[in-house]
Amino acid sequence: MNVNREAGEGVVPVPIYTVEAQGLSMQVSPRRGDSLTILQGVDFQAEQGRMTGIVGPSGSGKSTLLYCLAGLEKASAGRVSLLGQEITGMGLSQLTRFRRKHLGFVFQSYNLISSMTVEENLALPFTLRGQRLPRERASQMLDYFGLLPQRKQSVTQLSGGEQQRVALARVLLSDADIVFADEPTGALDQEAGAKVIEILRSLVAGGNKTVVLVTHSSQVADQCDRVVEVVDGRIAQHRPQGKVLV
Numbered sequence: 001m002n003v004n005r006e007a008g009e010g011v012v013p014v015p016i017y018t019v020e021a022q023g024l025s026m027q028v029s030p031r032r033g034d035s036l037t038i039l040q041g042v043d044f045q046a047e048q049g050r051m052t053g054i055v056g057p058s059g060s061g062k063s064t065l066l067y068c069l070a071g072l073e074k075a076s077a078g079r080v081s082l083l084g085q086e087i088t089g090m091g092l093s094q095l096t097r098f099r100r101k102h103l104g105f106v107f108q109s110y111n112l113i114s115s116m117t118v119e120e121n122l123a124l125p126f127t128l129r130g131q132r133l134p135r136e137r138a139s140q141m142l143d144y145f146g147l148l149p150q151r152k153q154s155v156t157q158l159s160g161g162e163q164q165r166v167a168l169a170r171v172l173l174s175d176a177d178i179v180f181a182d183e184p185t186g187a188l189d190q191e192a193g194a195k196v197i198e199i200l201r202s203l204v205a206g207g208n209k210t211v212v213l214v215t216h217s218s219q220v221a222d223q224c225d226r227v228v229e230v231v232d233g234r235i236a237q238h239r240p241q242g243k244v245l246v
């Protein structure tokens with residue numbers, strides 16, 4: 001959130017939209033001659049310093065929307081801009097570089113490399129950028145997440161909640177500007193899920209980061225600053241604070 005100081009008008013907050021999409025559509029052909037429309041003309045915005053939730057019935061297109069916004073899937077039509085840069089026109093290598101530099105992902109499947117240790121998984125975003133893992137910050141992060149004793153263990157030896165915390169620690173450590181999360185609490189018990197949301201909330205509280213997440217959980221939606229509902233591939237409604245309709 002920026003502030004605009006105009007004479008006589010006091011301080012007017014100006015939202016910075018770090019995620020913007022216009023007219024996103026997605027058609028796939030599951031079988032030859034068949035066409036399935038997953039998204040239809042979706043306009044979407046997410047603001048810096050805010051956590052935006054995407055909710056809706058199963059199969060409504062939430063994950064597809066998230067993947068298109070994150071540049072992991074290419075929409076059939078429409079435009080996506082992240083941090084003011086249009087990613088829809090980027091070539092694959094430019095998009096990959098952009099993703100590595102600016103984006104973080106937290107998926108239900110944890111997105112960890114199972115053949116690697118906890119520490120090696122943390123180092124991955126740095127290795128991909130040609131950098132070294134900042135060891136002291138990594139240790140502090142692992143300590144914060146209660147994972148220091150497991151740092152040399154393979155991630156396959158950890159519980160679901162611990163793996164999700166490794167994925168979160170990696171995103172926080174990599175200092176991503178925008179974090180996309182698909183059902184980040186889906187596989188966790190209530191306590192572990194609450195901790196994950198607390199961490200994502202603390203991330204946006206600094207004001208510079210943006211979180212966009214997909215969730216089925218009304219408790220998680222209530223923790224979002226804004227909630228967007230997707231029904232049958234279209235935006236059905238936007239709700240600030242998960243409560244009031246606009």
Ligand SMILES: Nc1ncnc2c1ncn2[C@@H]1O[C@H](COP(=O)(O)OP(=O)(O)OP(=O)(O)O)[C@@H](O)[C@H]1O
Nearest residue numbers: 028030036038056057058059060061062063064065
């Ligand atoms: N590549 C694909 N080919 C065929 N069908 C697909 C493809 N991707 C998604 N779908 C279908 O599109 C619909 C929307 O999928 P999506 O995963 O975006 O929904 P969702 O709202 O996230 O669902 P859920 O809440 O159950 O995870 C589903 O019916 C899914 O089976």
